Amino acid sequence: MSATTVDASIGMDVHDGHGSHGHGKKGLMHYIWNTDHKVIAMQFLWTSIIYLVLGGSMAIAMRWQLAWPGHPIPILGHLLPSTVVSEDGALIPGGYNMLVTMHGTILVFFVAMPVLIGVFGNFLIPLKIGAGDMAFPALNELSYWLFSISGLIMIATFFAPGGAPGTGWTAYAPLSSHGPYNGTSLGQTLWCVSLFVNGLSSLTGAVNYITTVITMRAPGMTMFRMPLPVWAIFITAILLIFAIPVLSAAAALIIFDLNFGTSFYRPAGGGQPLLWQHLFWFFGHPEVYILVLPAMGFTSEILAVFSRKPVFGYKAMVYAMSVIGFLGFIVWGHHMYVSGMQLWLSAAFGVSTMVIAVPSAIKTFNWMGTIWRGSIHYTVPMAFAVAFVSMFVIGGLSGIFMASTPVDLFVHHTYFIVAHFHYVIFGAIVFSVFAAIYFWYPKMSGRMWNETLGWIHFWMSFVFFNLTFFPMHNLGLAGMMRRISDPTVYDCLKQVQPLNVICTIGAIGLGLSTIPFLINMFWSLKYGPKAPANPWNSTTLEWTLENPIQHGNFPVTPTIYHGPYEYSIPGMEKDFLPQNEKAPDHIKLEAH
Amino acid sequence: MNNAAFNNASLFHAPTVQEADHHGHPKTDPKICRLGTIVFLCSEALLFSGLISAYLVVRAAGGFSNWPPNFHDGIELPAMPRLLTGINTVILVSSSFVYHAAESAVKKGKSGSSLILLAAMLGATFVGIQCVEWTNLYREGLWFNKGGVYGSSFFTLTGFHGAHVCIGVLLILWCFYLQVTRRTFTPQRHVALENVGLYWHFVDVVWVFLYVILYWL
Numbered sequence: 001m002s003a004t005t006v007d008a009s010i011g012m013d014v015h016d017g018h019g020s021h022g023h024g025k026k027g028l029m030h031y032i033w034n035t036d037h038k039v040i041a042m043q044f045l046w047t048s049i050i051y052l053v054l055g056g057s058m059a060i061a062m063r064w065q066l067a068w069p070g071h072p073i074p075i076l077g078h079l080l081p082s083t084v085v086s087e088d089g090a091l092i093p094g095g096y097n098m099l100v101t102m103h104g105t106i107l108v109f110f111v112a113m114p115v116l117i118g119v120f121g122n123f124l125i126p127l128k129i130g131a132g133d134m135a136f137p138a139l140n141e142l143s144y145w146l147f148s149i150s151g152l153i154m155i156a157t158f159f160a161p162g163g164a165p166g167t168g169w170t171a172y173a174p175l176s177s178h179g180p181y182n183g184t185s186l187g188q189t190l191w192c193v194s195l196f197v198n199g200l201s202s203l204t205g206a207v208n209y210i211t212t213v214i215t216m217r218a219p220g221m222t223m224f225r226m227p228l229p230v231w232a233i234f235i236t237a238i239l240l241i242f243a244i245p246v247l248s249a250a251a252a253l254i255i256f257d258l259n260f261g262t263s264f265y266r267p268a269g270g271g272q273p274l275l276w277q278h279l280f281w282f283f284g285h286p287e288v289y290i291l292v293l294p295a296m297g298f299t300s301e302i303l304a305v306f307s308r309k310p311v312f313g314y315k316a317m318v319y320a321m322s323v324i325g326f327l328g329f330i331v332w333g334h335h336m337y338v339s340g341m342q343l344w345l346s347a348a349f350g351v352s353t354m355v356i357a358v359p360s361a362i363k364t365f366n367w368m369g370t371i372w373r374g375s376i377h378y379t380v381p382m383a384f385a386v387a388f389v390s391m392f393v394i395g396g397l398s399g400i401f402m403a404s405t406p407v408d409l410f411v412h413h414t415y416f417i418v419a420h421f422h423y424v425i426f427g428a429i430v431f432s433v434f435a436a437i438y439f440w441y442p443k444m445s446g447r448m449w450n451e452t453l454g455w456i457h458f459w460m461s462f463v464f465f466n467l468t469f470f471p472m473h474n475l476g477l478a479g480m481m482r483r484i485s486d487p488t489v490y491d492c493l494k495q496v497q498p499l500n501v502i503c504t505i506g507a508i509g510l511g512l513s514t515i516p517f518l519i520n521m522f523w524s525l526k527y528g529p530k531a532p533a534n535p536w537n538s539t540t541l542e543w544t545l546e547n548p549i550q551h552g553n554f555p556v557t558p559t560i561y562h563g564p565y566e567y568s569i570p571g572m573e574k575d576f577l578p579q580n581e582k583a584p585d586h587i588k589l590e591a592h
Numbered sequence: 593m594n595n596a597a598f599n600n601a602s603l604f605h606a607p608t609v610q611e612a613d614h615h616g617h618p619k620t621d622p623k624i625c626r627l628g629t630i631v632f633l634c635s636e637a638l639l640f641s642g643l644i645s646a647y648l649v650v651r652a653a654g655g656f657s658n659w660p661p662n663f664h665d666g667i668e669l670p671a672m673p674r675l676l677t678g679i680n681t682v683i684l685v686s687s688s689f690v691y692h693a694a695e696s697a698v699k700k701g702k703s704g705s706s707l708i709l710l711a712a713m714l715g716a717t718f719v720g721i722q723c724v725e726w727t728n729l730y731r732e733g734l735w736f737n738k739g740g741v742y743g744s745s746f747f748t749l750t751g752f753h754g755a756h757v758c759i760g761v762l763l764i765l766w767c768f769y770l771q772v773t774r775r776t777f778t779p780q781r782h783v784a785l786e787n788v789g790l791y792w793h794f795v796d797v798v799w800v801f802l803y804v805i806l807y808w809l
Binding site: 135136139203206207208210211214215216241242243244245246248249250252253256260261262263264266268269270271272274275278279282 | 620621623624627628631632634635636638639641642643645646649650653654661664736737740741742743744745747748752
C-alpha cells in the first residue's frame with residue numbers, strides 16, 4: 001500500500017489503488033464528488049453539525065424571549081436578520097414564529113434525518129453486511145448534494161421579502177397556502193421547494209439502502225444474522241419510501257396554491273384546509289418512527305456490546321420494529337383530534353396509537369433484559385444508550401395518555417406536547433445519536449476521543465436536558481400555550497413564569513454542553529490516540545477491518561458463520577466471537 | 593467461495609459474478625438495478641397515491657356525487673372529454689405492449705430499434721392529444737386557477753402524470769439512440785432498456801387509474 005496516503009481529516013484512504021475514475025480524486029474534488037460511502041457519511045456529518053449549531057441557537061433565542069420577553073438577546077440578537085429581531089436585538093413576535101418554524105424544520109430535516117440515516121446508514125450498512133460499497137454509489141453522492149442544496153434553499157427563506165415562513169414546521173393550511181395570511185408567499189414557497197428537494201435526497205438514499213441490504217450481503221449473512229442497526233435502517237428506508245412522497249405531493253400542492261392560484265386548500269374554490277393536515281401527518285407520524293427506529297437500532301447494539309451479552313430477544317426486536325413501522329402509518333389522526341374529527345374516528349385512532357405501546361414495551365423490556373446481569377462497562381456511549389432508554393420511556397409514556405382523546409383535547413395546544421415531543425426527539429433520539437457517534441468514532445476517524453470531555457458532555461447534556469424539558473410538562477398542565485412569544489401578557493401564566501426562566505437556564509446549559517462535545521470531536525481528529533481496530537471488543541464486521549478502511553472496504557469478502565451478538569459464550573476464553581470467525585468445534589451456539 | 597454457505601444465505605441474493613465497464617470497474621448486477629428501480633417506483637406510486645387521495649378528500653368534502661360542480665365564479669364548467677381521452681388511453685397502453693415487444697426482440701438477439709421508436713412515438717402522440725385537450729378545456733374556462741378545485745385537481749394531476757410521460761418518452765428515445773448508434777442492448781445485457789420499461793409500464797398503469805378516477809368517477 002505504498003501509493004496510499006491517509007487523509008487525516010476524515011481518516012480514510014484517498015486512493016483506491018485502481019486508477020483515477022471517480023473515487024481516487026485528489027484535493028477538492030475528493031470532497032465534492034466522491035462515491036465512497038464512508039466519505040459521503042462524513043459529508044453528511046459535517047454538514048448536519050453546522051445545521052445543529054444553527055437550529056440549536058434558534059432554540060436558545062426562543063427560550064431567551066420566553067424567559068425575559070422583549071429583552072435584547074446577547075450575541076445572537078445581533079446575528080439575526082431584521083425580519084426576526086428589532087433594532088436593539090430583541091425578538092419580535094413575527095420573528096419568534098419564524099424561529100419556531102425554522103428550528104423545527106432544520107432540526108428534523110437537516111440534523112436528525114441526515115445524522116441518523118445519512119451518516120450512520122451510509123457508514124454502517126456496507127461495513128456491517130460485508131459489502132464493498134452501496135449498490136448505487138453515484139446515486140448516493142447525488143443524495144448528499146440534493147440534501148446540501150435543499151439546506152441552502154431553506155436558509156434562503158430568511159432573505160425572502162417578508163422573511164422566513166412563520167407557520168411552524170407543520171405549516172398548517174390555510175395559513176401556509178394563502179399568501180396574504182402568512183405574509184411571505186416566496187418564503188413559504190421556498191420552504192416547500194426545499195422539503196421537496198430534501199425528500200428526493202431521502203428517497204435516493206432509501207432506494208440505495210433497501211437495494212444494498214437485500215442484494216449485497218456477504219455470503220452467510222442471512223437477514224436474521226444482520227446487526228440490529230442495519231435492520232433498523234432497512235425498515236426506516238421502507239418507511240421513507242412510503243411516507244416522503246406524500247409530503248412531497250402535499251408541499252407541491254401548497255406551491256401551486258401560493259403561486260398558480262389553485263384551490264386545493266382554499267374553501268372558496270371548493271378546497272379543503274384539513275386536507276393538508278391529513279397529508280402532512282400521513283407523512284409526519286411515520287417520520288417520528290423514521291427518526292426513532294435507527295436510534296433504537298444503535299442503542300440495542302451498544303447496550304449488548306457494553307453489557308457483554310447477546311441482545312435479549314433479537315428476533316423479537318426485529319418484529320417489534322416492523323410492527324412499529326407498520327402501525328406508524330395508521331395513527332396519523334391522533335395529531336388531529338382538535339381539528340374536528342368524528343368521535344368514533346378519533347377513538348379508532350386512539351386505539352391504534354395505544355397499540356404501538358406494545359411493540360415499544362417489548363423493545364424496552366428487551367433492552368433491560370440485555371443489560372440484566374451483564375458485565376456492564378461504564379463508558380460514555382453506554383451512558384448515552386442507557387439515557388436513551390430512560391428518556392424514551394418518559395417520552396413514550398406521556399405519548400400514551402395523549403393518545404386518549406379527552407386528555408389530548410386538554411393538553412394539545414400546550415407545552416405538555418412540547419415536553420413530550422422533545423423527550424422523544426432530544427432525550428431519546430439525540431442521546432442515541434451521541435451514543436452512536438462516540439461508539440463508532442474510532443472506526444470513522446481512526447482516533448479515540450477524550451474520555452473526560454466525553455463524561456463532561458454526558459452529564460451536562462443529561463442534567464440540562466431534563467432541566468429544560470421536564471418543567472415544560474408542568475407549564476403545559478398549567479395551561480401555557482405553544483407558539484406564543486410572550487407568556488407574561490397572560491394573567492393566568494404569570495405565576496408560572498419562574499418555570500419558564502428555569503427552562504431557559506436549562507436550554508442555555510444544554511447549548512453549552514455541546515461545546516465539550518465539539519471540542520472533543522475536532523481535537524481528537526488530530527491529536528487523539530490512534531484507535532485500535534476493535535477498541536470495544538465488538539463482534540460485527542466493521543471492527544474486523546484495520547483503520548483506516550480502504551476504498552472497497554473488505555480486501556477479501558468475509559464469510560459469516562453466526563448471528564451478530566455472540567458475547568460471553570460459555571466455554572470460550574475470549575468473551576466475544578466476531579461474525580466472520582467460526583465457533584470452535586466444542587462450542588454450541590444458540591439459534592441463527 | 594463456500595458455495596453451500598452462499599446458497600444458504602441467498603434468500604434474495606444476487607449472483608456476484610460481475611462484468612466490467614470500459615473503465616475496468618465492475619458493472620452493477622442487472623438484478624440489483626431492477627430492484628433499485630422497483631423500490632423507486634414504489635415511492636412514485638405513493639406520490640400519485642398522495643395526489644389521488646387529495647383529490648378524493650376534496651371530492652368527498654363537497655358531496656361525492658355533486659361533481660363536476662356546474663358553475664363556479666359564474667362560469668359554466670365543462671364536462672370531461674371521455675371519448676377522446678379514452679382513445680388516448682388505448683394509445684398509451686398499446687405503447688406499453690409495443691415496448692414489451694421491443695424488449696422481447698432484443699432478448700432474441702434482434703435490434704428491436706424500430707419497435708422502441710414506435711413506443712416513443714405512441715407516447716409522444718399521447719402527450720400531443722393531451723395538449724389539445726388541455727387547450728380545449730382552457731378555452732372553455734377551466735385552468736389551474738379557474739373552475740375552483742375542479743380545474744385545479746384536473747390540471748395538477750394530469751400535469752404531474754404528463755411530466756412523467758414526457759420524461760418516459762425522452763428515456764425511450766435515449767434507448768433508441770443507444771441501440772441504433774451503438775447496439776448497446778444484447779440478449780445478455782440490456783439493463784437500461786429493462787428499467788426504462790419498468791418505468792414506462794408504471795406510468796401507463798397510473799394513467800389507467802387517473803383516467804377512471806378523473807373522467808368517470
